[in-house]
Amino acid sequence: MLRPLLLIAAILALAVGVLGADYAFGQATLVATYAIAGLGLVIIVGQAGQITLGQGALVALGAYTETLLAMRGVPPVLSVPAAMALGAAGGALASLPARRLGGLYFAMSTLAFALIVEEMLVRWTALTRGGAGLSVPTMTWGGLRVDAPLEQMVVSLAALLLAWLACRRLLAGRSGRAWRAVREDEIAAAEACGIDVAATKLRAFAIGGGLAGLGGALYTHWIGFISPEQFGLMFSFELLMLVFIGGARHLSGALWGALVVVSLPQVIALLRDVLPGQWSRSAGLETVLFGAVIVAVVLLRPQGLAAEARAGQTQVRKGNRD
């Protein structure tokens, strides 16, 4: 815990120096928010060993819940838990059909759920204004307004810290042991020890969904405008890539992954300027580069960045197959 904190402080100080304070705070806010959603994926993918393709939609559920409640003047103490509850309910519902099947079936049911949610956000125009999107009010509570980049960063980092501590407790306790047992061997290690495998998976998806909802509730305030296409399949894959890059097995993976995913568009923009004339103007270049980064990361480091240090004690090839 101490080492990552020091590293974060160092990176932040560097960013403030190079990029200017407000910009650096804004980026740090985004990193923290992505990392919160990433923690949920660490639990689902890294701890319980399952796969989900619909996390973007759960973030969307959180974001829309928070926005709609905030627009009606509900204070964040009530609206943020509501957003988390809806995210958790969504996660449980998305994984419910596949909880006894596991593996690829989770990918299918969460994908289907995400596509249903996306379609619903587009079609239910009376509530969501569809593709036109919603503009989000500033986060306020009593006389406090979370408006300036520094305040937003403090709130996100505080939320990240709380979420992190909660996850650490969970992973150290009965839930964490159950998840890891399910990941390693459902029949021998888990069922034989009296672990309810289906319920354990469902719990992982519900908690992952709750964290996605929390991430969404904060994200919507920082972005200030939401529309359904921000939370499409691409976003779900961005989050998956986030935990993959960071290393899905450890909570710190969410943070490193978030750092990479948030800074990636900037790096790609830099690359664009370096490339010669005709190419840099083409519309597809960013997509190609983003795809190339994913492919390169998967090929070069199939276990993620954070895995390096502990490569000795993790079994490399025996991952989360089923």
Next chain:
Amino acid sequence: MLSLIQVLTSGIAIGCVYGLVALSFVLIYKATETVSFMQGELLMVGAFAAVALNTGAGWPLWLAAPAAVAGLAVLGAVLERVVLRRAIGQPHLVAVLLTFGLGLMLRGGVTSVPAASHDIYRLPFADSVLQFGALALSLSHVLVIVATVALAGVLVIFFRYTRAGLALRACSENARVAALMGVPVASMHTLAWALGAALAAIAGLLLAPITFVHLNMGLIALKAFPAAVLGGLTSLPGALLGGVFLGVVESLAGLVLPEGAKDVVPYVLLMLALLLFPDGMAAGWRRRR
């Protein structure tokens, strides 16, 4: 009654395309245990390749279409040799991310061609109407159905009676035993990807007269996942039938349900199918493990 037949025909036609994409997905998944998220992009690239050869290079369609399919087969084989091979034996997540990334690269590559991103294209298939008494059917729909049936026949012959087809099936059932029997498993993986890419390209060619050729035509592959699940995820005929079933249900839903509800029907069906018939549908998969 007549309009119902017309709706059913168009449903079966689009269902054939879903089914073919699902077939390509299941073929790859069974043979290599790799989950492919780029079938939609392969479909789109295949259709664009045919358009480029046809309108760009001026080849006649009967030459351009097979050339595009062959080109995609080569692309699939090369991708397997160079990149996708690394995902074998790794967790599903690796293959999902890898194919998604490759799909983005393909998509970005096509977007970079100005002519491709600005226009939509048609392949010069017949767009006339077949008249049977009072019944009017779109020729392109009938053509898609006939082509799919013919293709299914070819695939049946390939998998039942050819050496390569039998070897591929053996490899899908149990790669280890197949290797002991002298089946070159690595080449079979390449073959599976070549076939999977070619099937996606054929699906793209068949989709072309229905929805035109454009950058987002690959999104149709998302509907192939429900089709594959309805078919049991490991059954090739099941995938094709699942696709046809889905197309028909979707077109009927378009008649009955309010505007827009039609698009979520496949995904609701997917979740219901998993919820209600988990054992029945997973039986084949369970047995194999």
